[in-house]
Amino acid sequence: MTPTIPELGRFAEPALLILVSLTEGPRHGYAIMTDVESATGRPMGPGTLYAALARLEERGLIEALPAEDRRRPYRLTAVGEASLADQLEHLAEFAALGLRRLGAAAR
Amino acid sequence: MTGWLVRLYPAGWRARYGDEFEALLSERRLGPFDVADVVLGALDARLRRGGVATAHDRKGFTMSLRLGGAAAMVGGLLWFVGLGTASVLGDGWAIPGMTMLLLASIAFLIGLVGLSAFQARREPAIVWAGFALPAVGAVASIVGIVLMATAGDEPVLAGFSGWAIWSLGLFGLMIGSILFAIATWRTAALSRPAAALLGVGSTLCVGVAGFSITGGFAPLEGLFIGLFALTFSAGWIALGWDAVRRDRLALAGGSI
Numbered sequence: 001m002t003p004t005i006p007e008l009g010r011f012a013e014p015a016l017l018i019l020v021s022l023t024e025g026p027r028h029g030y031a032i033m034t035d036v037e038s039a040t041g042r043p044m045g046p047g048t049l050y051a052a053l054a055r056l057e058e059r060g061l062i063e064a065l066p067a068e069d070r071r072r073p074y075r076l077t078a079v080g081e082a083s084l085a086d087q088l089e090h091l092a093e094f095a096a097l098g099l100r101r102l103g104a105a106a107r
Numbered sequence: 108m109t110g111w112l113v114r115l116y117p118a119g120w121r122a123r124y125g126d127e128f129e130a131l132l133s134e135r136r137l138g139p140f141d142v143a144d145v146v147l148g149a150l151d152a153r154l155r156r157g158g159v160a161t162a163h164d165r166k167g168f169t170m171s172l173r174l175g176g177a178a179a180m181v182g183g184l185l186w187f188v189g190l191g192t193a194s195v196l197g198d199g200w201a202i203p204g205m206t207m208l209l210l211a212s213i214a215f216l217i218g219l220v221g222l223s224a225f226q227a228r229r230e231p232a233i234v235w236a237g238f239a240l241p242a243v244g245a246v247a248s249i250v251g252i253v254l255m256a257t258a259g260d261e262p263v264l265a266g267f268s269g270w271a272i273w274s275l276g277l278f279g280l281m282i283g284s285i286l287f288a289i290a291t292w293r294t295a296a297l298s299r300p301a302a303a304l305l306g307v308g309s310t311l312c313v314g315v316a317g318f319s320i321t322g323g324f325a326p327l328e329g330l331f332i333g334l335f336a337l338t339f340s341a342g343w344i345a346l347g348w349d350a351v352r353r354d355r356l357a358l359a360g361g362s363i
Binding site: 028029030033042043045046047048049050051053054067069070071072 | 129
């Protein structure tokens with residue numbers, strides 16, 4: 001069974017942001033942090049980043065590549081890609097439902 | 108400092124992530140929010156190792172920006188009401204008033220950690236000073252209030268009475284709040300008018316302290332106390348409100 005992101009509890013949101021960041025290719029921790037901050041406008045602390053990275057790696061959603069000068073890049077696994085696509089589809093359906101209901105309420 | 112922070116994590120975690128984590132910490136200017144986040148991350152890693160990760164995950168405790176904003180608002184409100192209650196309503200209201208001031212100081216401590224996350228990574232020296240000085244001031248205020256309640260006017264700590272320690276703490280809180288307001292203004296991370304309000308209120312307080320010491324402008328002292336209490340509290344409430352508002356906008360996918 002594909003691991004789902006909501007199982008990560010309070011790290012579900014940071015994990016989703018990390019997975020989206022890795023869709024553009026392998027990135028190390030610092031690059032993920034700056035990418036997430038520039039994309040969302042919200043800071044992601046280093047403790048939160050590594051707590052989420054450890055959980056994602058444990059569940060096989062990402063994998064570590066050989067370290068480059070103490071920086072270790074991470075990349076999405078096939079399972080991670082499938083899980084992310086699944087989550088984003090659910091979110092898109094939920095967003096569409098919310099917008100439909102908002103539209104109905106406004107009328 | 109980065110080595111000390113990494114050592115907070117359990118040995119197994121350090122063996123796997125320690126090197127790259129230390130590299131990440133050393134290439135980033137750490138603010139108070141980052142340090143708090145790392146401490147919570149280390150606690151999380153230790154709890155996970157102890158097998159309580161799942162329950163812990165679900166609790167969702169974390170020092171969030173929203174919590175910082177809410178704490179700043181609560182702190183500002185309690186501080187204003189507490190000071191008014193303790194100084195205007197007479198002796199019978201001293202204990203409820205001081206209790207509110209004590210709770211306000213605790214709320215300011217939480218707010219300082221949460222709001223400093225917004226201070227970006229620029230101006231690290233002033234952001235750290237703007238965090239550390241009011242935090243030390245708030246802790247001294249808390250100690251002073253507790254000593255006032257337990258020992259009255261007697262000198263109890265290095266010849267200082269509870270009142271003197273509270274006054275020193277208040278002074279630290281105000282000077283630190285001026286620095287925090289400057290840091291917020293310079294980084295433009297939160298509302299600049301709110302930062303200006305906090306800066307003016309804190310400066311007025313330092314001025315009032317000066318008047319009290321020199322005995323100058325005594326007839327206007329009450330007016331200045333009222334003005335500083337109002338602007339200082341309003342500044343914290345406005346900063347907290349802005350943080351909560353920005354957090355909501357970000358959660359809704361809007362621009363902040």
